[in-house]
Amino acid sequence: MNDFQANLRRNRSKSVLFVFLTFFILGILIEAIISATIVFRTGETYDLAAFLTSLPIAFGVAIIIIFVLYLQSSNITLKLANAKVASQQDYLMLNNIITEVSVAAGIKAPKIYVIEDLAPNAFACGTAENGNIVFTRGILQIMNREELQGVAAHEMSHLKNGDSRLMTIIAGVGMAIGFLTFIGSRMMFFSNRRNSSNNNNVATIIVLIVWILSLLLAPILALLTQAAVSRKREWMADDSAVSLTRNPAGLESALEKLQTAVTEPASASKNIAHLWIADPVSGDISKTNDGHISYRPSKKHTSMFDTHPPLEERIKHLKAMQ
Amino acid sequence: MDVVTIIIIAVVVVLVLAVLVMYNGLVRLKNTVQESWAQIETQLKRRADLIPNLVETVKGYAKHESSVFEAVTNARAGLLQNTASPKAAGEASNMLTDALGKLFAVAENYPGLRATENFQQLQEQLTNTENLVSFARQRYNDVVRDFNTRIEVVPSNIIASIAGFKQAEYFQIENPAEREVPEVKF
Structure with missing residues (x-):
């Protein structure tokens, strides 16, 4: 068993942990909303009995959400990104590259999509058996064959290592x-305050505190989890990409081109940030003299919220490696 | 039933399970080796099918380079006859890769040829085919290495020898530099 495979296995057990963690966050959040509904809308007291009845409902809903995401995550992501299938006739070289790398990886060739976005980037979603790789128009314009092969190998590694589905689920949960x-947070304003003022027992106050805390913390925790999983897997995918193409120079020069790219993807969203090969939302946006908004993906400091190294x-x- | 009997039964059950798991692992690896070999054959065949078209295109512009065409045609014929063992096929495949490299070097001297769209398509086709052959070979050799290692290491070597698993043959690579995809530049 070599290092690489051992690493893969460690990652897999970590994935399970992370899915449980996000599941837990989601469950708590739903529970907080249920309890708030009970207290603020119906005006009833939130006691142990109410807690015990609503908890299974909350986690049941969390399971359903995760299950639906598990089945539908790829389709949802592709729809959100407005990705169009890259046909064999129109994108011969891209199709060839994907076939080559899938032979190297020993997996079924994934479906290829293009999105009309001039910012150079790419991402993968789905599984090794049923994968999708999406390229932006921008990345196809600026990269040569060798660089695209490196990018394809990076994305294919995500599929092969099982990262894509996990990350898509985490994105969905996010x-x-x-x-x-x-x-x-909207319920706060529309709450029935007349009723809630009648409830001054300790449980109600605790609910209120937990509710506010979970509203504040859940999104932050979700982002942190997403970022931590993602950063680790980006390193892994770079390494596996090289083990597929045996050509670190190709991916390296691809990353260098991404570094100098100056546009932010129109479809950039925090929720699918970790899916891309380069972080689409980090960096500084500044206005140039002629009024254009320019974007620099590179930045000087790193933070726990970064989805990419x-x-x-x-x-x-x-x-x-060279 | 006393404690000793229970322990003996437990040990036997664990041993049987371990043997089953190891045997299944070997079978799975062996199938992967066969599957990757099939992939190599597919890619070699694909390349052989592409060559006549390629040679015809270049011939139209560079009639005098007969020695190069001959080398390619011979190498292609050699490959078609030598697909039985990975070692022989590997050597034949390397010869063809060399010959194709020379053909494209020659083609470079004919600007009229380089400019045709047909030729650019062939160039992409050839790069694609060479990459496919090279990646199929790379994966086959990786899988063979895993399989051969599993056959040699304790304790699965015992099961391998009882069940009659034989070491698989590597697809020939002349020198490490050839692991790289041949560079076809224009």
Whole structure:
């Protein structure tokens, strides 16, 4: 058993842990909303009995959300990104590259999509058996065959290592948490205050505190989890990409091109940020003299919320392999 | 039933399970080896099918380079006759890769040829085919290495020898530099 495979196995057990963690966060959030509903809308007291009845409901809903995401995550992501199938006739070289890398990886060739977005980027979603790789128009314009092969190998590695599905689920849960937080915070304003003022027992106050805390913390925890899983897997995918193409130079020069790219993807969203090969939302946006908004993906500091290791470090790592 | 009997039964059950798991692992690896070999054959066949078209295109512009065409045609014929063992097929495949490299080097001297769209398509086809052959070979050799290692290491070597698993043959690679995809530049 070599290092690489051992690493893969460690990652797999970590994935299970992370899915449980997000599941737990989601469950708590739903529970908080249920309890708030009980207290503020119906005016009833929230006691142990109410807690015990609502908890299974909350976690049941969490399971259903995760299950639906598990089945539908790829389709949802592709729809959200407005991805169009890249046909064999129109994108011969891209189709060839994907077939080549899938032969190297020993997996079924994934479906290929293109999105009309001038920012150079790419992402994968789905599984090794049923994968999808999405390229932006921008990345196809600026990269040569060798670089695209490196990018394809990076994305294919995500599929082969089982990262994509996990990350898509985490993305979906992130969106669900964001949505629930939104609903939860709106309930604060529309709550039936006349009723809630009648309830002055300790349990109600605790519910209120837990409710506010979970509304504040759930999205943050979700983002942190998403970022931590993602960063680790980006390193892994770079390494596996090189083990597929045996050509660190290709991916390295691809990353260098991404580093100098100056546009932010129109479809960039925090929730699918970790899916892309380069972080689409980090960096500084500034206005140039002629009024255009320019965007620099590179930045000087790193934070726990980053979904990607800094490009400079990834490039350095790939250079060391040559 | 006393404690000793229970322990003996438990040990036997664990041993049987371990043997089953190891045997299944070997079978799975052996199937992967066969599957990757099939992939190599597919890719070699694909390449052989592409060559006549390629040679015809170049011939139209560079009639005088007969020695190069001959080398490619011979190498292709050699490959078609030598698909039985991985070692022989590997050597034949390397010869063809060399010959194709020379053909494209020659083609480079004919600007009229380079400019045709047909030729650019063939160039992409050839790069694609060479990459496919090279990646199929790379994966086959990786899988063979895993399989051969499993056959040699304790304790699965015992099961391998009882069940009659034989070491698989590597697909020939002349030198490490050839692991790289041949560079076809224009």
